[in-house]
Amino acid sequence: MANTSSAKKATRKIARQTAVNKNRRSRVRTFIRKVEEALTAGDKDAAQAAFSVAQPELMRAVSKGVFHRNTASRKVSRLAQRVKALSA
Structure with a gap:
């Protein structure tokens, strides 16, 4: 556990940034999944x-x-x- 005030603040900042990055990563995966689904559907x-x-x-x-x-x-x-191969 963090002892100093600066370490506590760093922990809070890391937690916030981790949440933001997790959201962004999830968003990208969703877009990729939509492409994958369209490819499998042909x-x-x-x-x-x-x-x-x-x-x-x-x-x-x-x-x-x-x-x-x-x-x-x-x-x-x-x-x-893969998209190109599908259209060919």
Whole structure:
């Protein structure tokens, strides 16, 4: 348990930031899941629409420090590949 006032404040700040990051991560996962569902359903238009919404959301998470840049790029790349394969 934190003893000093500065350590107590740091604990409060970490808890707040953890909650924010958890929310952002959950939001990104939701957008990715929508793309995945459209892909499994075979709905080309819905998959493309969901992907075009998910991509900026992933990059926004990178700019906020929730995901590493390479992780988000890898996810976007793999999703784009699958959407492209579906439309071909």
